[in-house]
Amino acid sequence: MxxxxxxxxxxxxxxxxxxxxxxxxxxxxxxxxxxxxxxxxxxxxxxxxxxxxxxxxxxxxxxxxxxxxxxxxxxxxxxxxxxxxxxxxxxxxxxxxxxxxxxxxxxxxxxxxxxxxxxxxxxxxxxxxxxxxxxxxxxxxxxxxxxxxxxxxxxxxxxxxxxxxxxxxxxxxxxxxxxxxxxxxxxxxxVNTHVYEEIQNDLQAFRSKYALPEEKIVLYVGRLVYEKGIHILINAVPKILQKANAKFIIVGSGYMKEQLLNIARSMGLEHKVLFEGFVDDKTLLKLQRCADVSVVPSLFEPFGIVALEAMAAKSPVVASDTGGLSEIIEHDVTGVKVYPNNPDSLAWGITKVLTDDAYRKRIRENAYRRVQERYxxxxxxxxxxxxxxxxxxxxxxxxxx
Amino acid sequence: MRVIIFSWEYPPRVVGQLAEYVNGLSALLVKNKVETNVVTFDDAATGFTQEPTGVKTVRLSNPVKTHIGVLTWVLTLNQEVERAAANIYHQAGKEIDLIDVYDWHFIPAAVTLKNGLGIPFVYSVESLEDHRSPASNTPYNMAIKSIEWLGFYEADAISVKSQWMKDEITRIYKVPSEKITVISSSTSSNQGIRDTVKLYKKVAGDRKNER
Incomplete structure (x- = not known):
């Protein structure tokens, strides 16, 4: 040769x-x-x-x-x-x-x-x-x-x-x-971890545009379509708010947008759920860095690159146990896996991450290490x-x- | 001398007059000491055959059975034509003098083989899209015309059966007329087959001189 x-x-x-x-x-x-x-x-x-x-x-x-x-x-x-x-x-x-x-x-x-x-x-x-x-x-x-x-x-x-x-x-x-x-x-x-390292650490001013200091940030990034399970997240919001104070930021667009806005309105959640639509690359990277939890509630997912990106951004991930996500996330080690198509399970996972600071810190560090080792x-x-x-x-x- | 003929019809699969023509021509070429391989399409009887005429044939089926049109059908079949021709080339110690392509169907394979392996080709024109579908400029017709154009552009020589066709190709595709040879009847006269062999030798010789 x-x-x-x-x-x-x-x-x-x-x-x-x-x-x-x-x-x-x-x-x-x-x-x-x-x-x-x-x-x-x-x-x-x-x-x-x-x-x-x-x-x-x-x-x-x-x-x-x-x-x-x-x-x-x-x-x-x-x-x-x-x-x-x-x-x-x-x-x-x-x-x-x-x-x-x-x-x-x-x-x-x-x-x-x-x-x-x-x-x-x-x-x-x-x-x-x-x-x-x-x-x-x-x-x-x-x-x-x-x-x-x-x-x-x-x-x-x-x-x-x-x-x-x-x-x-x-x-x-x-x-x-x-x-x-x-x-x-x-x-x-x-996944490229370097792009997140280039984001400055002081994101207080940026964060304040989206959430109050006492509010945690729950981030969803993905198309607003059925298979991504975004409606499961909306349904889980009231249960999460019983235990933790948080702002839900939804990035992305899709055919379900109007329907989801109506659901959020009828549930009286307009002040807690923000639909941001498409955002530019820089804003997305900063949001991923700020997020206290990144949620991937998909019903169908061949790979799940968005979970990897969150892990690279040192944002703890809660994902449904399906498709490629099942392999990326190791439950309780590099993230939290919940039952797909189940708002109760999703609310449990998100609440656990938001309310336990030590747990959040541990999976964040494990996830970042896993990304460097495997991805x-x-x-x-x-x-x-x-x-x-x-x-x-x-x-x-x-x-x- | 060793040549490969590409034709989308060949006995026993007869669609128009081309099948019998290529059959007669290839037999005559063998008689004139040209080792002749024919690569053709047949969905039923596929594989390699040594014909009684001495011609070696490879009949291929389409690797993709479901199609939305003639273009996609032709373009996937071309890959099998290319594969068969590459096999003949590699098994013959990389010595193929030229490929003779009948009409536009297998021009894509001939063009890739020329660019990748340096095998020259003759484009033998039976008919043109402009005559088959007069005044049709839909994306479908334009695609076929663009394949014909590619054939005229890339071919080392163009062979036609009449002065009229030569004039039409010059008129429609602006091909230099010295690139086009008129061979009136390759199969029905001794002159015809002599002219064909002469054209083959010229194309093969020109290519050897380039190397």
Whole structure:
């Protein structure tokens, strides 16, 4: 094997093009892999005013001419974009004299490109499944959804290894595509703790805009949609207020907003529950730093990055025991787990954190340590690198080598 | 000389006249000492076959069965065409002289193979989207036209069956006319197959000289 491992990442989004969670994921993973001595190339879609080629902390980023003619629909555009992506990545790989050890694709959005490049250059393909069409749509209802699902199945079939960000997603992906267990590997999502360290410690003035000095702050960050369980939190508020004085700050928006405002009003809680809508990044970071408890009452949650962010911000977490959250939180150690869809249980958990200062301090410290141990991008990059090395070891014994 | 022909129809799967044409041409090429591989689509009888004519065929099915339109169907099938061609290339000691692509369907695979492995290709034009769907400029038609354009742009040579088609390609896609060769009947005359082999040798030779 060469002295330096090299990987070609394929992603339809990379900063400044940010549509969902894949963009920051690739950004931090690539930079951290480069720090581990891996040569990383990222091929992604173009974006207004972003250069066609640039080097970010050792990561070579190439932005391809994504298909710009009008497309019949989004899914057809994805396949047309993949034609351009694979053409340009093939030319690039040839230009750098085949100096690529593995191709790493992220989601079905780059399935065709990843599969094509694997066979042309006869190098292993890895895929990270960040989500599935089945999960996003809660089933497969239309022709488009079935087509995307089959494309995902084909991609996981062609991949040497399939990476998922939680044990919950591993079992979901295994079931959805009928994959053998030894093909799946779990590497958690990471969180950047540095952004919280950069926030100044004196947040008294900022805090006073939201809460009285004697009020604790209970923070919810997320879309205001059914699956996030925000209505469970609203229903738990009166029970919490019997035992503790607190202000409930709700960040985010969604189709349930009007309904939730009405519920809060009819319950006479307008002075205790603040709906802030979307807030800018700086404000969000400060709120997370100020929060005496961060609540994640989700009914369905593939990973639960918001819980990790709270842990990184040293805000104690109360989360429902479901999906990826079950794995992130260790009950009574790094947070409090409560029964999903149960306001009484949620109220109990929040009250416990708010009323016991020593307990709050302990889980906050444990959680921050856990984030550094398990969810630090450096550690995630190390694990990813060792997966690449394992695959290359197997590959070296195959007839493709 | 070793070539691969891409055609979306080939016996026993006959849709129009292209299947029989490619069948006749590939048999004649073998007789003229050109090792000929045909990569084609067939959803029922898939796999590798050595035909009685001496032609080696690979019939592929689409890895994705449910589709919302011809474009998505073609673009996922292209990946299998690409895979089959890459297999032939690697198994033949990386020695493929060229790929001959019939119509737009498998242009994407040919373009990637050219950019990644340096295999030149000939774009053999049977018909154009502009004639199949006159005055249609919906996003669907435009996408097919953009694939045809990509084929004309990336091809090392373009082969047509009539002077009229050559003029149409020059008119619609502004392709330099010296890039287009008229071969009137490759399968029904000795002159036709001689011209085809001559064009193949020129394309393969030009590419070797570049290296």
């Amino acid at each position: 060469k002295d330096k491992l090299s990987v070609m990442m394929l992603s339809w989004e990379f900063p400044p093009r940010v549509i969902g969670g894949i963009s920051p994921h690739i950004y931090f993973l690539s930079k951290s892999l480069a720090k581990q001595g891996v040569k990383v190339y990222v091929v992604t879609c173009d974006f207004p005013d972003a250069p066609a080629h640039e080097v970010i902390d050792g990561v070579e980023v190439y932005r391809i001419d994504s298909y710009k003619n009008p497309s019949p629909d989004f899914a057809t555009w994805v396949y047309l974009m993949n034609l351009n992506m694979q053409k340009e990545t093939a030319a690039l790989t040839r230009k750098i004299a085949d100096d690529i050890d593995v191709f790493h694709a992220h989601d079905w959005l780059v399935a065709n490109a990843g599969i094509g490049l694997k066979h042309i250059f006869r190098k292993p393909l890895l895929v990270t499944m960040h989500s599935t069409e089945m999960g996003r749509r809660d089933g497969l209802h239309t022709t488009t959804e079935k087509m995307i699902h089959e494309t995902e199945a084909w991609l996981t079939y062609e991949a040497w290894k399939v990476i998922c960000c939680s044990d919950y997603m591993i079992s979901h992906v295994k079931w959805a595509f009928g994959l053998p267990s030894d093909k799946l590997v779990m590497v958690p999502n990471g 630090d991008w450096e550690k995630i990059a190390q694990r990813t690198k060792s997966i690449y090395e394992g695959v290359l070891g197997e590959y070296s014994k195959s007839f493709w080598a």
